[in-house]
């Protein structure tokens with residue numbers, strides 16, 4: 001992906017650094033603040049950063065992509081954002097995520113990959129963004145970095161988490177019972193539900209890099225493989241409960 005079409009203001013470029021800019025290479029579509037989703041390679045796309053800070057805490061940033069006319073490339077302080085990001089990372093607001101369901105040969109066979117539509121980052125202090133709040137909160141919950149291909153990865157159980165199979169919904173519930181991800185039960189997912197229920201467990205995988213949620217919504221497996229190869233995913237085994 002050529003970087004020529006990205007509109008990146010100097011202040012945004014300085015904040016993101018080489019590593020932050022590199023993740024744009026794997027982005028193929030984006031969802032603008034206006035709600036329109038589109039490919040990134042047909043017209044210029046603006047890279048913007050919003051930030052906020054609660055007293056005593058580190059500055060928190062949200063990275064987004066937009067049509068230049070909808071949101072210019074800019075670093076903008078948005079009061080209230082820090083609290084919202086921390087709450088979203090803790091509660092994983094299920095409505096703002098998308099998921100992909102797959103099945104592999106190894107048990108647990110059922111794979112659930114989910115990702116939020118926004119990426120929340122904080123700085124390690126040296127002026128470069130690097131700490132992904134989403135990954136950090138999941139590591140604290142018991143997820144582990146995914147270092148092997150999904151087909152062969154063996155991960156420990158994430159204590160307290162469950163995948164609830166309801167009559168008309170699928171819900172990934174965290175240790176507090178809150179929905180980390182939820183969606184309607186789709187007849188097209190019968191193969192996945194059968195494998196998950198038979199094994200009594202599924203492999204839950206998540207990451208929050210830009211573009212991943214859109215790629216999951218399109219069922220683009222290559223994007224998941226790229227994220228896994230870049231060690232940008234965390235995973236764990238979650239028990240399956242039929243309600």
Ligand SMILES: [Zn+2]
Pocket residue numbers: 032033034035036066067070
């Ligand atoms: Zn727009």
